Amino acid sequence: MAPFFFGKIPAIRRCGGGIQRRYHWLMTESTHAWLVLAHAHVRVPELNKLLERFDDVAAIVQQKPGELKASGLPEEKCAAIASPPAEPIAAAEEWLQQDGHEVIAFGADAYPEMLRQIPGAPLLLYVNGDVDALHLPSLAIIGSRNPTQGGLRNALEFSRHLAQQGFVIVSGLAQGIDAAAHRGALDATGKTVAFLGHGIDRVYPAVNRDLAHAIAANGALVSEYPLGSPPERWHFPERNRLISGLCLGTLVIEAARRSGSLITARLAAEQGREVFALPGSIHNPLARGCHTLIRQGAKLVETASDILAELSPLASHMKQTAEMAEPEDIAPPLGDDDYSELRRVLSHDPVTINELESQSGLTIDQLSSMLLILELHGEVESLSGGRYALSG
Amino acid sequence: MAPFFFGKIPAIRRCGGGIQRRYHWLMTESTHAWLVLAHAHVRVPELNKLLERFDDVAAIVQQKPGELKASGLPEEKCAAIASPPAEPIAAAEEWLQQDGHEVIAFGADAYPEMLRQIPGAPLLLYVNGDVDALHLPSLAIIGSRNPTQGGLRNALEFSRHLAQQGFVIVSGLAQGIDAAAHRGALDATGKTVAFLGHGIDRVYPAVNRDLAHAIAANGALVSEYPLGSPPERWHFPERNRLISGLCLGTLVIEAARRSGSLITARLAAEQGREVFALPGSIHNPLARGCHTLIRQGAKLVETASDILAELSPLASHMKQTAEMAEPEDIAPPLGDDDYSELRRVLSHDPVTINELESQSGLTIDQLSSMLLILELHGEVESLSGGRYALSG
Numbered sequence: 172m173a174p175f176f177f178g179k180i181p182a183i184r185r186c187g188g189g190i191q192r193r194y195h196w197l198m199t200e201s202t203h204a205w206l207v208l209a210h211a212h213v214r215v216p217e218l219n220k221l222l223e224r225f226d227d228v229a230a231i232v233q234q235k236p237g238e239l240k241a242s243g244l245p246e247e248k249c250a251a252i253a254s255p256p257a258e259p260i261a262a263a264e265e266w267l268q269q270d271g272h273e274v275i276a277f278g279a280d281a282y283p284e285m286l287r288q289i290p291g292a293p294l295l296l297y298v299n300g301d302v303d304a305l306h307l308p309s310l311a312i313i314g315s316r317n318p319t320q321g322g323l324r325n326a327l328e329f330s331r332h333l334a335q336q337g338f339v340i341v342s343g344l345a346q347g348i349d350a351a352a353h354r355g356a357l358d359a360t361g362k363t364v365a366f367l368g369h370g371i372d373r374v375y376p377a378v379n380r381d382l383a384h385a386i387a388a389n390g391a392l393v394s395e396y397p398l399g400s401p402p403e404r405w406h407f408p409e410r411n412r413l414i415s416g417l418c419l420g421t422l423v424i425e426a427a428r429r430s431g432s433l434i435t436a437r438l439a440a441e442q443g444r445e446v447f448a449l450p451g452s453i454h455n456p457l458a459r460g461c462h463t464l465i466r467q468g469a470k471l472v473e474t475a476s477d478i479l480a481e482l483s484p485l486a487s488h489m490k491q492t493a494e495m496a497e498p499e500d501i502a503p504p505l506g507d508d509d510y511s512e513l514r515r516v517l518s519h520d521p522v523t524i525n526e527l528e529s530q531s532g533l534t535i536d537q538l539s540s541m542l543l544i545l546e547l548h549g550e551v552e553s554l555s556g557g558r559y560a561l562s563g
Numbered sequence: 564m565a566p567f568f569f570g571k572i573p574a575i576r577r578c579g580g581g582i583q584r585r586y587h588w589l590m591t592e593s594t595h596a597w598l599v600l601a602h603a604h605v606r607v608p609e610l611n612k613l614l615e616r617f618d619d620v621a622a623i624v625q626q627k628p629g630e631l632k633a634s635g636l637p638e639e640k641c642a643a644i645a646s647p648p649a650e651p652i653a654a655a656e657e658w659l660q661q662d663g664h665e666v667i668a669f670g671a672d673a674y675p676e677m678l679r680q681i682p683g684a685p686l687l688l689y690v691n692g693d694v695d696a697l698h699l700p701s702l703a704i705i706g707s708r709n710p711t712q713g714g715l716r717n718a719l720e721f722s723r724h725l726a727q728q729g730f731v732i733v734s735g736l737a738q739g740i741d742a743a744a745h746r747g748a749l750d751a752t753g754k755t756v757a758f759l760g761h762g763i764d765r766v767y768p769a770v771n772r773d774l775a776h777a778i779a780a781n782g783a784l785v786s787e788y789p790l791g792s793p794p795e796r797w798h799f800p801e802r803n804r805l806i807s808g809l810c811l812g813t814l815v816i817e818a819a820r821r822s823g824s825l826i827t828a829r830l831a832a833e834q835g836r837e838v839f840a841l842p843g844s845i846h847n848p849l850a851r852g853c854h855t856l857i858r859q860g861a862k863l864v865e866t867a868s869d870i871l872a873e874l875s876p877l878a879s880h881m882k883q884t885a886e887m888a889e890p891e892d893i894a895p896p897l898g899d900d901d902y903s904e905l906r907r908v909l910s911h912d913p914v915t916i917n918e919l920e921s922q923s924g925l926t927i928d929q930l931s932s933m934l935l936i937l938e939l940h941g942e943v944e945s946l947s948g949g950r951y952a953l954s955g
Binding site for chain 2: 321325449450451452453454458459462465466470471472473474
């Protein structure tokens with residue numbers, strides 16, 4: 172899809188520098204306009220049509236229904252734009268006043284490039300947490316809501332390991348594999364993102380309330396549904412396209428032969444993303460879905476290294492593209508004292524991140540980011556067994 | 564390879580009719596000649612060269628070394644033909660006097676077509692048991708000598724089920740998966756064939772002595788090595804080409820990442836045979852070999868039906884080719900009383916072979932063969948869950 176101009180794109184203020192980027196939504200006239208369009212369920216292709224006739228979103232929401240209808244917009248959407256539901260929109264604007272609450276409009280810089288590419292990209296994303304997490308190399312880890320103990324352990328361990336390697340772990344906040352995937356990333360002090368099948372002001376299932384708070388504090392909760400939307404059954408398969416779409420790849424841990432996880436995996440393949448599946452015993456019914464995927468061409472995965480081998484080049488490319496786009500913004504502070512300290516303890520003999528932690532006084536979290544940066548700069552090599560060494 | 568004429572091919576006497584064929588070796592001058600060539604380690608391409616100059620094998624063994632050398636045969640083989648080791652050859656001729664002991668020369672009708680096709684087909688096969696078993700659709704089931712209990716159970720169950728479906732189960736008489744594969748076929752009163760890495764007059768490992776006797780009585784022990792040959796280490800990978808070559812497909816149950824089973828699987832692929840592998844837990848080191856094979860293109864197998872789906876068409880083709888070659892010989896006795904009885908108890912409602920057994924008074928063994936024959940004639944359909952029904 173060719174890039175297009177939205178007129179006034181929501182104003183974005185950048186604070187901080189270095190490798191951290193922060194986008195803040197300024198409550199403007201256009202914020203209100205985007206909320207009106209979102210509540211009218213206007214889709215991206217419909218918006219494109221409207222922007223052929225009107226300057227920007229603020230202009231669109233000032234039109235009469237007849238004017239809007241000339242762009243081919245369905246009648247009920249024209250009516251909804253002309254007479255927007257005041258109360259829910261006011262509630263959303265109030266919600267936006269709180270720390271960490273943001274909405275990101277399609278076409279804004281803060282809109283994740285990976286999602287912009289997919290068919291059916293949402294018009295607006297409601298985010299609670301760190302918008303940056305949506306711009307980092309990500310892996311979806313998904314599976315059954317009723318997994319085996321072994322499946323849970325695998326989800327936790329793969330998530331931990333890959334989060335440590337700098338991947339954002341994305342899932343759907345369901346019980347079972349999803350919850351274990353989020354928890355693994357949190358255990359590793361990595362980042363994790365949950366896409367919800369309901370309004371972002373609700374938590375479902377209720378048992379995951381604490382987990383949801385932890386995700387918002389160490390990543391992001393994201394929804395395309397307006398505040399207050401209930402967890403309708405059809406939202407979940409619809410939401411799955413965002414889980415697969417945001418990520419370079421999707422790993423299915425355990426899944427029955429007919430299950431939502433297989434839908435997500437199929438979407439991932441259609442979106443041109445990698446699909447990974449864990450094999451299991453032929454006597455475990457929850458291995459069947461994974462085996463089906465492997466037969467269909469998913470990559471059979473035994474260890475996290477199998478995933479890294481496929482995704483690291485893509486992740487580097489993603490980083491490099493981001494660097495090319497905004498070189499001054501994400502140039503790493505390679506002269507920092509922390510980097511000098513890390514370089515001091517690194518050598519050509521491979522060491523684990525835990526060894527680096529004890530030798531450097533830096534945290535695992537700091538080391539993970541810094542090693543990834545140094546790797547992208549070609550200074551450090553990531554070796555098997557989670558070990559690192561100076562390159563060359 | 565174009566078919567060629569061997570001069571006097573070992574005389575073959577056929578007894579019996581119907582679908583059963585029996586080949587017996589008549590002790591003739593040419594038998595002696597073939598044993599001389601085999602003890603001289605003459606290979607099939609070398610024999611072809613010799614037959615360009617000499618009428619038949621009997622003529623070859625009467626030549627002086629100089630005459631033989633003109634065909635490009637290595638000097639030590641010429642010497643071995645001109646001065647054959649009298650004692651071992653006499654011992655082989657004595658061994659051949661016993662019931663069920665046979666040798667099959669390359670190019671004889673009794674030589675298995677599947678082995679004739681492979682590169683490095685043996686000049687002579689020593690057989691103890693039923694030569695017919697080498698002409699039926701076969702599946703190799705192989706794997707670790709130190710499998711898990713689960714692996715053993717899987718080998719036993721797949722072998723049982725596929726032997727019941729009329730497949731000859733082929734393996735290498737090693738401990739572990741091999742032994743379980745042979746036992747499964749015997750449990751199902753099916754046929755099983757073991758290829759040995761030593762002379763057929765020895766049993767190795769000794770713990771499999773009773774199993775070897777049972778295989779000879781319900782299938783065949785086969786070796787390409789002269790009587791008395793010890794189980795040299797290099798014999799086993801060499802022998803593996805015969806396991807894979809005789810079979811339409813090779814199923815690997817459990818195998819380490821570097822193991823003989825993977826060699827056999829690779830040979831199977833090179834020979835144009837199907838390769839099947841059972842997936843397993845990522846925490847089971849003996850699943851790794853199977854996972855490696857699946858990544859390389861082996862078919863992931865969860866149930867015996869997965870194998871039947873691939874092999875049944877090939878098995879039918881094999882049968883049909885055999886029928887076309889010798890129509891009067893394997894035309895099934897469809898008018899027999901037994902077939903009338905089977906047709907009486909069959910209907911369009913699917914039934915298991917056990918139900919047919921109790922209703923017909925026929926044995927499972929009889930029923931398996933008869934159902935396969937009726938299936939090849941299009942009268943019977945084989946359905947999921949090992950059930951059968953009349954076609955159409």
